[in-house]
Amino acid sequence: MTDLLKDNDESSLTAEFQAGDERALAIIYERWARLVYGMALRSLGDVSDAEDVTQKVFVAAWLGRTGFDPSRARLAAWLVGITKNTIVDVHEKRARDRRDREALILSFDRESVNEPDEVVDRLVIADALAELPEVPRQIMRLAFYDRLTHAQIASRLALPLGTVKSHIRRSLDRMRQRLEVSDGA
Secondary structure (H helix, E strand, O other): OOHHHHOOOHHHHHHHHHOOOHHHHHHHHHHHHHHHHHHHHHHHOOHHHHHHHHHHHHHHHHHOHHHOOOOOOOHHHHHHHHHHHHHHHHHHHHHHHHHHHHHHHHHOOOOOOOOHHHHHHHHHHHHHHHOOOHHHHHHHHHHHOOOOOHHHHHHHHOOOHHHHHHHHHHHHHHHHHHHHHHHHO
16 A cells, blocks of 8 residues: 555545545545445435435445546545435436336226235235346236237347246246245245
8 A cells, every 4th residue: 555545645645545545435435435325325215215315326336436537526525426426326217116016007907906915915916026136027017018929029028039938937936935934025
């Protein structure tokens, strides 16, 4: 570690960070993690989401460190920018999940739902679907709500047929595991 890094000089710290020095990352995390976490917590209102955002921000910063240009912004400003984008992503995911649940509820055929347990089952499945990444969730919705064949889904999404089948198989496994955990609780 250079003497300047020990003195916490920002330009040296930035250079060491960009060069891949993990000790510089540790110092940067120590300096700015509270700022990142605080922004995320204020915006999202959830400790777990704020912790996830904080982790994502520093992972993204580490992975994108060579693209950081200290002549355009200070390191703290760059981290704030990454934080804002990551928070927006979480808000967008929440909105997508909420829209998916609302669409599912609206799509219920009220006449076919005779038992309250059926409504509960559908809501549990909707929550399990919401936990899937976007592409697998879209494939599952097309397969089960729009009742498209694997080939039709592949054509509509411009994906190879094998990829669609793999997504469905993995998604069903994930949902089964989640539902088994829910039943156990």
